[in-house]
Amino acid sequence: MKRIAARFILYFILISIGYAYLYPLLYMFTTSFMTVEDLVNPTVSWIPSKMTLENFKKSWNVLEASKTLLNSVYLSAIPSILQTLVTALIAYGLSRFKFPLKRLWLFLILATFLIPTQVTIVTKYMLFSRLGIIGNPLVSFLPALTGQGIRSSIFILLYYNFxxxxxxxxxxxxxxxxxNSFQIFYRIFLPLSIPAIITTFIFSLVWYWNETLLTGMLLGNEIKTLPIALRDFAAKFALMFPAADGSAANRINEGIRMAATIITILPLLITYLVLQRQFVESLERTGITGE
Known part of the structure; x- marks a missing residue:
């Protein structure tokens, strides 16, 4: 009886936690297929009376997803790959070589993670402006290549401990x-650190994908990503679909907003579903339990 009660409590807790995480996704998914009539109908809550793809068509056009999706992919995938490899190399050097002030360097690496991005964004802009690469994808690629990408320090420490x-x-x-040392790194250490590599790549990809502050400031209007297009979605929708004579037909509604959000996060969800098994196993082996 005690086992049944304990198992019931365990399942209840897990289901409650799962529901808290899945509820926003389920709400976005069902709402994105609703027509205006369903949205204003109090009797329709979860299942649309008539499913429509019009919300996705409008959202796709407003987001310019054919272009912004491609921009998001290479502005997040390439830095993530670079960051995954470079941080591993840096951590290997910290782990296997002895040099003066090693503990100080580890402390400074940790300090860069604790410093908010807003504190250094002005100096970064000034540096890249002097280099003449503002509005160029290099503003994302160069920091990742030199171990200074988004939250690189936490990945260095992850590899270091591993x-x-x-x-x-x-x-x-x-x-x-x-x-030699480099052959030991890429022939022995890299193959053995697959769990850390997968963890680093997925977290890095998510953070680069969702980054709007640095991307918007350093790239400006030269290159737009999906999250930046989503940030400006309401204003652009009003320009592309002006409401005529007070009609609600072309006004932005919850269904259109949810459809735009799903388009923005769908590539990340697909990536996670593809790498789900490896990701969970890598978390168990590297000791990461979440943010």
Missing amino acids: FNMLPKAFDEAAELDGA
Whole structure:
């Protein structure tokens, strides 16, 4: 009886937590297919009486998704890949080599994570302006390539702790076989750090995808991403679909907003579904439990 009661409590807690996380997604999904009539009908709450794709068509056009989606993919995927590899290399050096003031460097790396982005955004803009790359994708690629990408410090520390768990015997055996430090890194450490790589890549991809402050300031109107287009969605919708004679037909409504939101987050959801198994396993092996 105690086991049944304990299991019931456990399932109740898990279902409650799951519902809290899934409710916003379910609400967005069902609302995005509703017509204006369903939205104003109090008897329709979850299941639309008549499903429509008109909300998605309008949202796709307003977001200019054919262009902004491509921009989002390469402005998030490329820096994420660079950041995943570079932070691993930096962590390998911190883990396996001895040099003066090593603890100070680790402290400074942690300090960069604690400093808010808003504090350094002006100096970043001035630096990139002097380099003449404002409005160029290099403003995202260069920091990732030098280990200064979005929240790179937490990935360096993740790799650092992971590499410290690997025995030094691996290095010694490889050195006896004539391997140099870089060969040890990419032939031994990288294959063994697949869990850390997957964790780093997914978190990095999400953070780069959702970044609007730095992207909007450093790229301006030269390159627009989906999240930035979503930020300006209401104003652009009013310009593209002006309401005529007070009619509600072309006015923005909840269904259109939810459709635009789904278009924006759908690539991330697909990525997670594809890598779900590897991601969960990597979290268990690297010790990450969430933000």
